[in-house]
Amino acid sequence: MQLWLEQIEKARERSEGIDLRSLADYARDKTPRELSTPKQLDDRRSFLRESLGDDEKSAVAYERIISGSEIQDVNYLARGARAAKAVSRILIRDTAGRLVAYGTGFLIAPNVLITNNHVLPSIESCRRSEAQFEFELDIDGAALNPTTYSLQAQELFFTSKDLDFTVVAVTSSSTVGDGQLEHYGFLPLVGATGKASDGEWLTIIQHPNGDRKQVCVRENKLLKRTDDVLWYSTDTLGGSSGSPVFSNDWYVVALHHSGVPDERDGRTQTISGRDYDPAKDGEQDIKWIANEGIRVSRIVETLHAALPAHPLLQPVFGATPENSRLMLPSVDLLQSTATHAAGSLPLPGPLIQQTPTRKTTMNDMQSGGRRTLAVTLGIESDGSVSVLRSGPAARESQSVFEEAARAKAKKPAPAIDVPFNAKYDDRKGFEAGFLAPGKPEMSVHLPLLGKALAKETVELVDGPPGENVLNYHGYSLVMHKARRLALYSAANVDFSGRFELARPADVWRQDPRIPASAQLTNFYYENNQFDRGHLTRREDMEYGATRLAALTTAADTCHWSNCTPQHSKFNQNKELWQGIERHIFEDAIKLDKFRAQVITGPILEESDPVWDKYPKIQYPVRFWKVVAAITASGKLFATAYILDQSGVIEEFGIEAAREIPFDAYKTFQVQINEVERLTGLSFTGGPVRRVFSLSTVDPLAKKPVRKPTRVRAQESALVDVPDGWLPLDSLESMVLPDLE
Structure with missing residues (x-):
């Protein structure tokens, strides 16, 4: 500093x-x-x-x-x-x-x-x-x-x-x-x-x-x-x-x-x-x-005066307007030969790797192999470049380009207009029996609210008294009246039935079924480090019977009711917090159909900070997620997670948090009953008349957590780790049931 x-x-x-x-x-x-x-x-x-x-x-x-x-x-x-x-x-x-x-x-x-x-x-x-x-x-x-x-x-x-x-x-x-x-x-x-x-x-x-x-x-x-x-x-x-x-x-x-x-x-x-x-x-x-x-x-x-003979700096001292002009696009199929021909300075001898000439195929490149091609280039004085077709090496390189172009052309991702039903009469919302239709014992229900918490929710304008659930395509949520944020957002996620979609621009909408005053809209997200953070993620909802259905379901996540202020580093990181449900299915279960029920939300606390511009609006610093699924052997299980950035913000403040890495925002696996304690929600499953707590199918509840008493984040902030919280350094450190 x-x-x-x-x-x-x-x-x-x-x-x-x-x-x-x-x-x-x-x-x-x-x-x-x-x-x-x-x-x-x-x-x-x-x-x-x-x-x-x-x-x-x-x-x-x-x-x-x-x-x-x-x-x-x-x-x-x-x-x-x-x-x-x-x-x-x-x-x-x-x-x-x-x-x-x-x-x-x-x-x-x-x-x-x-x-x-x-x-x-x-x-x-x-x-x-x-x-x-x-x-x-x-x-x-x-x-x-x-x-x-x-x-x-x-x-x-x-x-x-x-x-x-x-x-x-x-x-x-x-x-x-x-x-x-x-x-x-x-x-x-x-x-x-x-x-x-x-x-x-x-x-x-x-x-x-x-x-x-x-x-x-x-x-x-x-x-x-x-x-x-x-x-x-x-x-x-x-x-x-x-x-x-x-x-x-x-x-x-x-x-x-x-x-x-x-x-x-x-x-x-x-x-x-x-x-x-x-x-x-x-x-x-x-x-x-x-x-x-x-x-x-x-x-x-300055460098030449100080280190005129240093071997690593000779390319710097030898650079001229002519040999330093950038003339070729960055084409990964061309290696050092093409780079040299394009006008970059030649690499020192020890850094050049000679590779025997051999036929290079798309399979080589798709499997991660790297090959050196002898390419004959025609370079015009204006910087334009063409691949000359004479000679076997040139023919080989041209065939590789053509095959790469054909492979890329197989990726259909057309941009299409997404229809929107402003009457909201086609929204079915969260389905309790989504994981295993016809098997009520595998059902997962919307979180239950205690009487006191239910009084703090936003009721639908035209709904019956006490009705507070907003249904969308594939997910449902309940809003907190004072905080103007969702208490939870519960989604059915299907990792099959997916398409390569050209994502349209996000169009954020107010939900007319609740008062506009109960929703935090774009005014709060301007000129700060907050992202418009989806609770139910758009990427998770990109599924459907048709491409249009998938786009419609995904676009429906862009409601202010499903949005929460999330620091940009947290919201943009997909490796850990946003990769939890995908890891459970794509890397662990390996079923023909990858289905999950993902319930997520902020932990709303009285001590939550405020942004100076809007001192009456608190923003959350901790978030939770509960993921339910079925193992390959047909057993229901559920796991819970918390992302905690409170220790960092306490030491540095929200403004200073801009410069610290995502790794400082610690992710923990916790028992489901811990999320219940922090949120006032109850998570249940099973038949309507014989519901059971999801904590009974939580693998972490059956395994003692050994942890250090304190965890040092990547920054100097020290994060206290409560009993029973398992710090996650990677997706592989998650505690899951026997998935076979």
Whole structure:
């Protein structure tokens, strides 16, 4: 924190005498031709000529850039996707291995990563810290499996506090996940000037607040420069320190590191309009006038002066506008040969793996095999690339591309309009006998409410007195009157009968069957770190007899009544809390039909905190889930879970919780009667006249839980573990019955 505050103070000092706010307003509608000096324009023209290698095409590109044209060749997007592969999330750990913060970094040569000095200030800070790649979503919006690599400061470490950058070596093989670092390529640092002129739009690829990889496309206008830094209009978030800042043609022009804050009476201001308090506010709370990035030319100059002969840095010193141009999209079917031909710097000898020529098939690739193809490429002076068909190697590579295209074409996921019945007369809701129709002994009922709790619920406007159950497609819920949140949401989940669906945009609706005043709507979720968290998950309800039926059922989960404020890190994590029911079925039971009944909700407590903007609305910090299913031998069982973030929030507060990892939010398996104690609900099953408590079919109730008296979260927060609570480090640590 102290190092970061020092960098802000330096940025403030550098900007003294320059009215960046007025400059940003003035530059908003100005072109590079109007904002750049003659020398900047000459440097830009020379750089384009050298990078494109053609006077005529470089002249056309130059005129388009300095006139402020927003038109880009369509390969701009593919080249950006390729550039993004080299960007990683930095997991900053203390000497005890606890995750304390995040940053962003990127590869600048094989096995060499750069980030800020205030992210990794010393060799000691690198010993436990890691670089994590592919913490992002794929083209279909699904989370990729990230790979994590250790840092090797003993091989290379250099840092500059003045310029706020650190370079450090990275291992070739992953320590978490199955990957090789060379797969991600690298982003060459070109020391020559002319990569961008004042007034050009810049792009930043980043992990804001430690979240999944994101891109801020052409929303940062280059305003002004000094010998050391660039200033550009601001649109980045906290946690983006160490991100690459790109020009129009995807050259790295700066290392993002800080900004110039807005001030009032000499005091830094926050986005909420109050004075910044370093004791409780973070980087994401500051209102910035402009961003500041360290110029690549100064970084290269500094490295060359300090370590001119270091073997790992030779690709950095050898980078030129011509050999560093990103020209190919990121195609995983092409390995090092294609990468080299595309203009990246050649890999050092020890990192090149020679693979004997053999026939490569789609089966190889689908099974995770990696093959090197000898590909003949035709590269035009404008950067366009084609695969030449002459020669056996070219024919082989072309056949692989064609087979990959055919395989991808087999994935039907058309987007269709989802019908909506505003009368709600077709909603059947939760079905007690869903697990085994015709077998009442296998029924699971909606939770029972005690008399006192029932009086706190919201009754239906047009229903009979006491009617408080809202039925939807496949699930039902009951609302709490004062908290304006669901007490529970109970769903029938069928993991068979599923389709590959193109998910339409979420359309959140108020339910007219209860008063609008009883529902927390979009006003509460704006301008904060809360996500609109589904209780019954949309993904769980994507099933039905037809594609349209599946879409209709899934879309019905987007009611404000089924929504609860959930911190973004909790809501976006699908590996543990949101993967519980899928693990029970897909990884454990292996039945022909995967069915579950999932009942979930918040633990509503008098001590729940409030958001300052709405001090009368408390938000929950603990959530529970009960999952019921049938084993392969036909036995009913039910398990219960709690996600507890209260210990973290007590120590850090909800604002500071933005910077801590999901792992700090501890997940526990508990006995069902513990959820009953905390919620005032009762969970029952069986025939209506002979109901029994689901705690009698809870496997955890039959197995003593051995646990440490205290569990240390990934942050410094200590989480007390009550008796009988089983901490879950992974899905495999769950206690389940004999599923055979």
